[in-house]
Amino acid sequence: NMLSCWLSRLCRGFSTPTGRITHLSRGSLSRTLVLSSQRRIPEFSSFVARTNTCGELRSSHLGQEVTLCGWIQYRRQNIFLVLRDFHGLVQVVIPQEEVIEEVVGIKDAKTEALRLQYRYLDLRSFQMQYNLRLRSQMVMKMREYLCNLHGFVDIETPTLFKRTPGGAKEFVIPSREPGKFYCLPQSPQQFKQLLMVGGLDRYFQVARCYRDEGSRPDRQPEFTQIDIEMSFVDQTGIQRLIEGLLQYSWPSDKDPVVVPFPSLTFAEALASYGTDKPDTRFGMKIIDISDVLRNTEVGFLQDALSKPQGTVKAICISEGTKYLKRKDLESIRKFAADHFNQEVLPVFPKASRNWNSPVAQSILEEQRSGLIRLMEIREDDVVLLTAGEHKKACSVLGKLRLECADLLEARGLVLRDPTLFSFLWVVDFPLFLPKEENPGELESAHHPFTAPHPSDIQLLYTEPEKVRSQHYDLVLNGSEIGGGSIRIHDAELQRYILATLLKEDVKLLSHLLQALDFGAPPHGGIALGLDRLICLVTGAPSIRDVIAFPKSFKGHDLMSNAPDSLPSEELKPYHIQVSWPANSEAEKSSLNQPYCPES
């Protein structure tokens, strides 16, 4: 067994290096044999001295000379070592005339902050290697599908742009002209529509986008989306395109993606799941039981049903009495009370053992049997019941549905198959929402370029709050992984919506309106959140685990210490100065020590 290894500098924990580049060699059979007989695609050993990766050596290589490159994983008394590369491990017997000075592996246990600070070490882990390599492969397959199979053109759009209307979450970049700023865009939305006007009728880009949301868990100030726009297309066309895209690019070690994906309207999703991004891997749907309980004597149900929009809703937790303890149900009631100011009652319609529930005693026998029929309740099931206005009642039960799923799984029930990927289209969203700060005015539910539903055009001029849009969301396992719409391509309609309905300053978008004036084809598109998608595919606990160099949840790069202080003279060319908050005069002195690491 002939073996020749060219080893990189060795490492010990986080201290200084004590090893050195070493060349191990035994025997001298030609390595040409290996190269010619073992040619693979892709060829990981082209252009380098390496002939094989550590992971691919088999007994068939016996007697051949190979050259490997890697890190030392384990060593025993200069006799024996385990060499590691991204592809696997190999055992190496060390010729006794060679000496290796010191070898220690990388410590496993690290906090999250330590992992980010020493990111280059964390990247050596199997999981990070798997995540980043899978990400690269999936994106490559997506490109093949879009470019090579369907004639899309990969076009880069600028990231030094201007403020968009309402773009309060955009980073600003001072220019060398006093008082003039670029902004980093939240998406290439305007550019991709302008490309449609420009006759580039099948555009895509793996686009870097920016959003300054301050500190948010599991969000990144820069993120990546698969950004797509097409001319002459309708909603169904975009949906079939994306289903094909995911099916084509899906990793071969997962179950294949089944298309077409099911679809729910926004109204249906809210009624059945209490959310516009339902996790459809399990049932436990929300059911309207108003009719069954119309004559109830339970006070708060009576109150709710007597109001014009009043409803009673429930979810059925299968085998709830087996898996949930009394204190679980108490904590569920408390959660609803604390977070939604909403009363939620557990009912046990067929339970043999019964907890001391006030409602159980107040529900009549015919109501109980009505419930059992309507909700298909079986022995040991628990029903959670609430009352109130339709949307609010659905929202609270939607949240409890997910809480209960977590509880049941913590108790050992497998509710959500970890190998299952459950895609869902959600469609027919409202075009407008009442403004939070002033409910008498409207704002776009998504963005102002979204086209109204063709059936609702006339409502724009009479009851705009009732208009549905041609927006669609793609949901996977309860996470929104994409969203898009058919766009407005008529300049007059776009002007009416911006100026009359949304009261926006149309001057900010004059270039887009003028472009529509010059003849825009009908068009639409979508953007997939790549970080979130890869996170779900790999089962990673955080999007930070599918990004090579992520920021901490405070937006810091803990490895290089960004953002950092700058000497004030470096701000002069940009005609800006720092406005120090009154209570942070102390921090001002950091200008004199501009590069001290974050404590």
Place this chain on the structure above:
Amino acid sequence: NMLSCWLSRLCRGFSTPTGRITHLSRGSLSRTLVLSSQRRIPEFSSFVARTNTCGELRSSHLGQEVTLCGWIQYRRQNIFLVLRDFHGLVQVVIPQEEVIEEVVGIKDAKTEALRLQYRYLDLRSFQMQYNLRLRSQMVMKMREYLCNLHGFVDIETPTLFKRTPGGAKEFVIPSREPGKFYCLPQSPQQFKQLLMVGGLDRYFQVARCYRDEGSRPDRQPEFTQIDIEMSFVDQTGIQRLIEGLLQYSWPSDKDPVVVPFPSLTFAEALASYGTDKPDTRFGMKIIDISDVLRNTEVGFLQDALSKPQGTVKAICISEGTKYLKRKDLESIRKFAADHFNQEVLPVFPKASRNWNSPVAQSILEEQRSGLIRLMEIREDDVVLLTAGEHKKACSVLGKLRLECADLLEARGLVLRDPTLFSFLWVVDFPLFLPKEENPGELESAHHPFTAPHPSDIQLLYTEPEKVRSQHYDLVLNGSEIGGGSIRIHDAELQRYILATLLKEDVKLLSHLLQALDFGAPPHGGIALGLDRLICLVTGAPSIRDVIAFPKSFKGHDLMSNAPDSLPSEELKPYHIQVSWPANSEAEKSSLNQPYCPES
């Protein structure tokens, strides 16, 4: 001939639209026939109502129903029109029951500024469609080569980073922490080296990079590079990789790329072409004629040769007497005098007709015949001659060589074949240069991570200014299209170069030095300037013609008007305020009219 057209909104010049979406239809033969018999890869008509592109209809489609989408290029009296899409043109006969209201094409003549302001119209031109589609295809082929054939991993690196040492050209981005700034990096250099430490041993990225150089012709504040890094590789490995990459991705309508590319050392390039990016499509090399003229009586040549580093250099312009007029030669002399303060003399060693040249009379017959032999001078050739220090003499003749090429081509001689792509490696650059502002100190010729040439390591500690580097440039037709190096992977050597030789603050790079401490494999890489490469491949006059939405040479987006003013309250979350220059108080008022377009 059955034809059905779905037309987008029509357009007239730059004014308001006067057309509308129109549906034309004649006949009713099944279109399924077309779809099944004409299936192509890529499929440009998937997911839309269109069955064919305008450019692909042939007489074989006679009798079939097709659906087309496009713009009206030309119309004649509602009888006949020409429909255009990205793929070509088709003539359409309009059924007489249909009416089209107004159709006018896009004006051709536009200034550059107008082209940028109405970029979405300019994109419809054949040339812009060709350039952007070719760019997309070439990048896709590069990805296939790197990912699918050679196992590279496409990894995205952050663009919100920190200031790098000497990073005076980096845009700054204020964060929500007072006085703390991100910077937009000029390249992913640090990240790609950290990826090598992290065991991702074949990295590439089509990377967006940023450089704030103010107003520069044919530069962009954001640009794109094909960024590559490999472990366990040497200079030759990288060169073979890139040659294969360009050969594989080269457009099929051009002559194939021949590999390997020739190579010159930096010293050879300077001596023969007077530059480190020679245009090797034509000869006219610089020749040292010091020995021939050692005994000259011409005063300024005598002066030059009497100095220690003094040389006399010349280039030979083939058929110069046929193509160059006396005033051309006068303008060449004036150019050298004005730009280089250098005397240049034209000589006509074999010319039958002779201009009134003072030098011609001072050159002895034996010198004349020596020149003719050394430079292989033929009838009608002109020799340009200059004297002085080696580098300066080469530089001025290198510049004149290009000036003469332009002049000769303006006179009708084809010197540089427009279909020829002449690649060249330039290697063995100096590792350091004397600092411009303080020639007693050294700065990196490229960047401080470049490894020294293995033969010159010992010189680092004795005569560092003589050390050659393992940097390499890729030159195409006289433009630098790429550059890279083998990097330093030894932390001690990196520290010595940064701290002792370059006097840099190593704290700024502590994360990188620490990473090297933890065991970096030997590694190297390269970056290709994508915009410039595509510009040369397409023969575009400017990189603005291969970018969908470029900035003007002042860094402005003339379409959307970026950068733009911002109301000062939008700067508050970032703890900055504008420092208005004393002489521009008038501009301050623009804060009150934040969105007035650039005049």
